[in-house]
Amino acid sequence: MKLIDKSIDKEGQGYVTLVPEEPEDMWHAYNLISEGDYVRSSTVRKVQSESSTGSSTSNRVRTMLTIAVETIDFDTQACMLRLKGKNVEENQYVKMGAYHTLDLEMNRKFRLTKHEWDSVSLERVEMACDPTKSADLAAVIMQDGLAQICLITSSMTIVRAKIEASIPRKRKNFIQQHEKALAKFYDNIIQGILRHIDFDIVKCVIIASPGFVRDQFYEYMFQMAVKTDNKTLLENKSKFMLIHSSTGFKHSLKEILQDPAVVNKISDTKAASEVKALEVFYTTLQCEPDKAFYGKKHVEKANEAQAIETLLISDNLFRCKDVNLRKEYVKLVDSVRENGGDVKIFSSLHISGEQLEQLTGIAAILRFPMPELDEDDESETED
Template sequence: MRIIQEDKKKGVIELIPETLDDLWHLSHIIEEGDLVSSKTTRRIQDTSGERIRRDRGVKKTFYLGIRVESVKFHRYTGKLRATGTIEKGPEDLVPLGSHHTIEIKLNTPLRIKKETWSKWALRRLKDAIESSKRLYAIILALEDYTADIGLIRQYGIEYYGPIIGGIPGKRIQTKDRRKKIIQFYEKIIEAIKNLKGIELIVIAGPGFTKTDFHSYLKEKHPKLAKISIIESTGTGGRVGIQEVLKKGTIERAATENRIAKEIRNVNEVLEKIAKSSDLIAYGEKEVTEAANMGAIKKLLIIDKLVSEKETLLDLVENMGGEIILISSEHEGGKQLEALGGIAATLRFKIH
């Protein structure tokens, strides 16, 4: 997520969503009553002639603002749509007051105007921005024992390499050849270990080298193997890196990684409940009581409840508790919802 412009007095923030997770965050930042503006495409009927054209009209793209009535994030298609009545736009093309749905797209500017930006909406926006600044993932493209690394950064791809293996021909299957292959792999691993904060390594390429390298990781560097996935491409080098980017592998993996973390937190709560632990609270009444006593170590709350529980969240945070938002879109979220949408692990017993 990237902020283009911010006017606190007018309650306006203009931004650009850059990942699928950004769209998910926006699905909870945008609320009913907000004024949302973006480029949109609408089919306009041509009535300039004596007879209305019999075809479906002409597609035109223009800037449009709607007063939001509903927001829907489609998990499987990765699409975010806001529906409402049109308040801003070219009156010769769209009638003000009519209904319209804006599809909020990646890398397309979006303007959000609120009467009041809540602390938690701004926090969520800040978290999305901070996560986009981190070096989350790298793409390692391998071909003919040459390695290129693409560092995925907010402003684009930063390239590192190539790392040359200098391996003898395939027909020469000797111990010396394998030794040189391992030396080549270790050079790559050394380069990767110098990069901080990596949560995902995509190992890509056209041949068997990528799978052999992954097998070597599993044997010698299991921690790196755990955060690695294999992706087939038609070539290596920078072209191979671009091929991985076009496939959307990084975005899907980032979303899956966030979901996995959320599910782990929910499972921790469920395990404590199954063991009848005294250091757990769930449901609004129990969690509120624990919050008032300053007993909450970690609070899990379903995303749909955040806007109505801001006072409780402020209290937990002021008492030094950690707050984790859980998406209602996955199984972990549904399990938390069954507990009332809110649960907490505790520092001490409250009963």
């Protein structure tokens, strides 16, 4: 994300002008824009004009428009953000108060104005505009007849391609058909890897599967690379890593990202730190349950006692429609940091974020045990 302009006063009012440059930037924009914000961007509007003879013609004109956002729709596949709202600035083609839909796309500048920029939103701008954040991890999760090519960025897991094929069993009279179908399946995966993985950015490509599927594919891919003199694959051979997974489905990413070999390889990425924090939470919950809690009420009580060492919170909670509730979550994040705690904001589009969502979207690892939090629950139940 490129920051063009920024003007925010001491009260937190003001605007930023941004240009999304890659798919993940659209996800950051989705997290930044809330209902009630003003967004200004160029758009195309159909305009009716009447000639002197009375005949009318319809033309499409490009114009700059500012809308008060009412609905936000994020298309993860097209990496497009669709905003609907009323026009709030004078425009020769669109009446004040008229509804219009703005499509925010990559490489198209937009200005975002908020009545109040909180610490979480400002941190999001800073993170989005940091050039060191990028999709530096890719994974090919596969099993017989199914493969998924995923990009794992610091904020989200994107399935870039899903490859399915019907492969006959390797029986006596079907060996030739089996090998032919398998070769075609592998060729499609290779094409998907070359199309969707940018080896200039990606540090590591994980190939994961149950059994020996990954080994057979890896061997086939580099045999073909040598045969066709595919320099892209041959020059990046060291980036490939073979890991066991229980299935070829996306949810297997959880176990893959917890594999010590993978953790060492991607230790400098945000994705790895989120997975590790969640793993520590689950371990604490199992071994020292009085030091791990989830749910807004428990976490807030732990924070009042300045007991939170690590706060795990989903970015979904900052997109809730209730403005006051959103402010409560921002206040909690600020308070934990003031008390010396670590805050991990999980992306709901990342595999670890999906797991946190199952725990209400908010959890905490404490500095010291607080058994009284559970006792409070028991006493309320008895009442």
